[in-house]
Amino acid sequence: MTDPASPFPAFERFVEQHGLLANPKGILAAKLPRILGQGQTRAVGLDMSPALIERQQELVSLNLPDTLRPTPDVQREIDEAQHAIDRHIDQMRHQDNRRRFALEVLHRLEGVQTGVKDNQFFAGRLVLVGDKSGQNWAWSMTPHYPVIAKIPADVEYVLSAHAAADRIIKDGTLPVQEFLDKLMLAWLMARHFSQSDDVLIADVARLFKIASQDERFFGTPARRNFSDVPDATFITNLINWRRNREPGKRELFELVPATLNQAHGSKSRAYFVPSNAEGTAVRPMIYLRRVAD
Incomplete structure (x- = not known):
């Protein structure tokens, strides 16, 4: 049954009607679950389902079998996902917006000292590092050694990744x-x-x-x-x-x-x-x- 909170209800109905999850093969087997919010985010070391931006990226890059054509409502969702991705990329390519994103993350972290020093964003013993596009973030030991990498530019995911990275550090610290x-x-x-x-x-x-x-x-x-x-x-x-x-x-x-x-x-x-x-x-x-x- 289609999830009423799904960002892609028409696509979910399309998948159900054509039984695409019954025996998916090749690229469909990899992409369909992620589009539907199953599996894990691409962030390395973070145990969470894919972020919305990741699901949108999978949807727009999905190649359906030649025998299937998207219905108009499915195509509309694909187009909307593409527009959302384009807006996201355009927003995050600006340095000021990347800075605002990082500062929002720091502002929402609780129980840890945060700030900006040497033009780097830090929270406790971890440094928040974004790539030049602002699409991927990492919590690192110094700016050079990621603990959790490839975090999507989603505040909630970056916040969750900080807690996960802190646990990895604690578990890995030896006498x-x-x-x-x-x-x-x-x-x-x-x-x-x-x-x-x-x-x-x-x-x-x-x-x-x-x-x-x-x-x-x-x-x-x-x-x-x-x-x-x-x-x-x-x-x-x-x-x-x-x-x-x-x-x-x-x-x-x-x-x-x-x-x-x-x-x-x-x-x-x-x-x-x-x-x-x-x-x-x-x-x-x-x-x-x-x-x-």
Whole structure:
């Protein structure tokens, strides 16, 4: 039965009348559920149904079988969806509108310090980053390392994504000593492939995903035993370690600052570490160097 609150009631009736959900194949199997509000948003790491703008995008890009032609009322909904998308794109391409969008998100967040610093929008320890089109947003650790990405330009979705990103950060933050143990393993693996003891932090971050696996994986290294570790987990724990170091205790590692060319060259492998509490300002680092005994 057609949902009276559906944005596409004529299309839903069309789908029912032609039994398109009975045995969908190919592109129909992927697109129809999303148009009807089923499945998940394209935002990475966010467990929500598709946003309205995503449903509209799927509808206008849907290619029906040659034997089916949209009825006039269905075509009207497709045209209206296209107009809504065009208006949305035109609105968000203006910097002032993207700024207003971000400020509305910050204004509606509760229980967390928000603001604008270094021309970046922050909420707690997360930075809100939009792409140049304003169509996709991310909550990131610093502007460089997304926790949840590809969030549609929908205030409610960005708000929900902040709570989800905060949970990911909390769940992924290890006790400092446990992190250092895993960091040592990641560094040793990266050192194996390095030409010197100056090991790229970017390589250590990549191999930290392996070092973070539990005993199940190391006992039986198979895909089924591999747990997904979000990309931002490494920078999260790196920040936590640097902020909670014991005064006077000898460090196992030091971060080596990147040169200007290492930080901004065409083949830069720099890793950007926050230089303030909000994560809006960063310093480019290049190597993770083990401190001599």
